[in-house]
Amino acid sequence: MLENFGRRHVISAVILVVVIVSFPQINKLWLESTEEVRSSLITTENNTHYGLPSEWENKQVICIHFPVDDVTSNMTASNFTEGRTYLDVSGSEILIDENSEGMVNYSEDRTTGVCVGGFENYTAGFNFMLEATNVTNGDLEVGYDDGDWGPYVHTIAGLNANELTGNFTGAYWALYHNGAMSDVGIGDLVMLENSVIVWKIATW
Amino acid sequence: MVAYHVFDLNPVASVLLNLSLLGVICWSLLKIEKNYSNGHKFIILGLLALLGIVGRILMSPIPNVQPVTVIVLLAGIRMGAKESIFLASIIALFSNLILGNGVWTIYQAAAWSIIGCSGALFSNKLDTSMKLILFAGASGVLFNWFVSLSILHSVGFDMLMPYLIVGIPYDLLHVVGNITFMIWLSNPLTEIMSRKIENNLNFEVSEYEPKPF
Numbered sequence: 001m002l003e004n005f006g007r008r009h010v011i012s013a014v015i016l017v018v019v020i021v022s023f024p025q026i027n028k029l030w031l032e033s034t035e036e037v038r039s040s041l042i043t044t045e046n047n048t049h050y051g052l053p054s055e056w057e058n059k060q061v062i063c064i065h066f067p068v069d070d071v072t073s074n075m076t077a078s079n080f081t082e083g084r085t086y087l088d089v090s091g092s093e094i095l096i097d098e099n100s101e102g103m104v105n106y107s108e109d110r111t112t113g114v115c116v117g118g119f120e121n122y123t124a125g126f127n128f129m130l131e132a133t134n135v136t137n138g139d140l141e142v143g144y145d146d147g148d149w150g151p152y153v154h155t156i157a158g159l160n161a162n163e164l165t166g167n168f169t170g171a172y173w174a175l176y177h178n179g180a181m182s183d184v185g186i187g188d189l190v191m192l193e194n195s196v197i198v199w200k201i202a203t204w
Numbered sequence: 205m206v207a208y209h210v211f212d213l214n215p216v217a218s219v220l221l222n223l224s225l226l227g228v229i230c231w232s233l234l235k236i237e238k239n240y241s242n243g244h245k246f247i248i249l250g251l252l253a254l255l256g257i258v259g260r261i262l263m264s265p266i267p268n269v270q271p272v273t274v275i276v277l278l279a280g281i282r283m284g285a286k287e288s289i290f291l292a293s294i295i296a297l298f299s300n301l302i303l304g305n306g307v308w309t310i311y312q313a314a315a316w317s318i319i320g321c322s323g324a325l326f327s328n329k330l331d332t333s334m335k336l337i338l339f340a341g342a343s344g345v346l347f348n349w350f351v352s353l354s355i356l357h358s359v360g361f362d363m364l365m366p367y368l369i370v371g372i373p374y375d376l377l378h379v380v381g382n383i384t385f386m387i388w389l390s391n392p393l394t395e396i397m398s399r400k401i402e403n404n405l406n407f408e409v410s411e412y413e414p415k416p417f
Contacts, residue, residue, distance in 0.1 A: 015378050015384070023373065
């Protein structure tokens with residue numbers, strides 16, 4: 001049966017064992033070196049969806065940025081502390097961008113965060129925000145007060161801007177719409193079909 | 205209640221254990237075949253199916269290193285397309301009863317069938333061992349990419365390319381595994397597959413005349 005057993009048998013078995021043993025390293029190297037090619041994130045600058053998954057192009061997205069500076073080290077959004085997490089309309093994870101530093105939307109600060117996107121046909125900003133954050137089963141719960149000028153958001157994902165302390169007078173959740181600071185509150189914001197709304201902590 | 209069987213084998217130990225089990229099974233099956241098989245196609249097909257199923261299950265701790273691709277490829281070359289389709293489907297179905305059944309089963313069966321059929325198609329051209337080895341290596345990539353299409357049931361088309369790129373080290377494993385299995389299995393399996401019926405296995409009912417009372 002093995003009458004033709006020869007050099008080839010030995011060499012092939014040795015190579016196979018070497019490949020199997022070094023496979024974890026090969027795989028790790030490969031994943032690191034192909035990260036940019038594999039990324040399905042939108043990389044055209046000036047696109048309202050820059051840095052977001054390409055399947056969200058022209059759809060509605062909400063992002064929440066959690067600062068990781070020592071300024072706000074008492075933040076509590078502990079579920080989303082690694083890079084940026086992208087969730088689809090059902091709350092399922094699409095991917096986690098662990099090196100989100102180069103991909104941070106509308107912010108020069110290093111942040112971690114979460115984006116929920118792929119929505120369509122929302123018109124009222126506040127309704128969109130509540131429904132989109134609701135897909136995470138409470139991880140992104142929104143706390144707000146009803147004020148004279150509509151809802152005032154003070155807490156997202158357990159991070160209450162009013163309770164932040166640090167080298168500043170006060171902090172608040174700031175609203176951005178398609179790359180610019182929104183000139184209306186979330187209660188008056190009219191959604192476009194390609195709206196990306198971003199919440200991040202601002203200080204004064 | 206104490207579960208005596210629950211203890212952690214480290215991965216290397218479990219692979220070695222499985223490999224020795226596989227070795228014993230292969231050795232004994234091939235011995236049995238040599239002693240008892242008269243070259244009837246059904247017996248040989250059953251034996252090859254068993255080898256593929258057992259081989260795939262026992263090698264499963266190492267992703268993509270399994271003898272099935274080489275078995276169906278050789279079956280296509282030495283026996284024919286229909287035989288390889290039978291083996292591909294039976295092996296995919298029965299090994300996935302243990303490894304996990306799903307929509308990918310049909311893709312695996314189809315991919316192995318395609319490999320077997322292309323082996324049958326090019327059987328005249330695959331006349332040197334080097335060509336066999338190269339063909340076995342290429343089948344690994346073909347198989348992986350074909351089965352990867354099954355992710356399109358759950359994600360969009362634009363996720364396919366990143367998925368294939370992530371899988372390339374796994375393709376490499378399949379290629380190296382196939383080449384090794386081809387070198388090791390080509391001769392013994394070819395010997396079994398090309399055995400002609402040597403002595404008649406008598407399936408016919410022998411006629412006898414009942415004695416009158």
